[in-house]
Amino acid sequence: MTSQPGELIASQIGANLPYLRRYARALTGSQSSGDKYALAALEAILAGEAEYDSSLSPKVALFRVFHAIWASSGGPAGDYETDTGLAAKAQKHLRQLTPNTREALLLHTIEDFSAADTGTIMEVSEGEASELISIAYDEMSRSTAGNIMIIEDEAIIAMDLEAIVTGMGHSVTGIARTEARAKDLAADAPADLILSDIQLADNSSGIDAVNGILAEHGDRPVIFITAYPERLLTGEGPEPAFLISKPYTEEQVRSAVSQAMFFSSTETLKA
Secondary structure (H helix, E strand, O other), X not given: OOOOHHHHHHHHHHHHHHHHHHHHHHHHOOHHHHHHHHHHXXXXXXXXXXOOOOOOOHHHHHHHHHHHHHHHOOOOOOOOOOXXXXXXXXXXXXXXXXXXXXXXXXXXXXXXXXXXXXXXHHXXXXXXXXXXXXXXXXXXXXXXXXXXXXXXXXXXXXXXXXXXXXXOOOEEEEEXXXXXXXXXXXXXXXXXXXXXEOEOOOOOEHHHHHHXXXXXXXXXXXXXXXXXXXXXXXXXOXXXXXXXXXXXXXXXXXXXXXXXXXXXXXXXXXX
């Protein structure tokens, strides 16, 4: 049976919705806020209130609708439910950024859109999108350097991540290959940000390690790196605001670290 246009669009949206939700969370710094914008885009398309351009690739078409809604709302820095110190700090940082630069950077690095596709989504030229990305890199590089813990059981990947973040001006408190070692390291050397794999050397969980550390030592930014992002983007519970797929690029790591440090807050998975 041949799919009708509406059925086809719904199928295309379903395939790309987890990535839109990932992007929206990274953009807002909040799972609840990000999901509100993603849901608004989905409802607008299904109700025929937004133009889903089928001449574009499904992912570009979906993100373009999202951005039209995001731009019409003024692109708020975040919609935090409580005015905590971390939230206030995030808002202050975001207000200092050139408008549209974070959006362009996240689209290009985390979601792997080309400058041309980024421009299509944001409804600017390819040249303007490239300029926004360059500005974002420059502005993010000025953010305060911090201490980063790496939880990763593969030695080569751990060394690569260490080289990337130290090259950005950050310090690495240490590298943990297991949940137990990660908790010990957190107690010995507090980190401003945690960069964590999901599956660790002794079959322990990076998610459990991170949640244990945050429960013991307080909230801090977390970036999860996994070869199976779809397992974490289920919509069935709390999800990480920052999630990088393996194999990753240096650009993706640099962008996520800068974004996470900017927000200085995180929402983590529960085991």
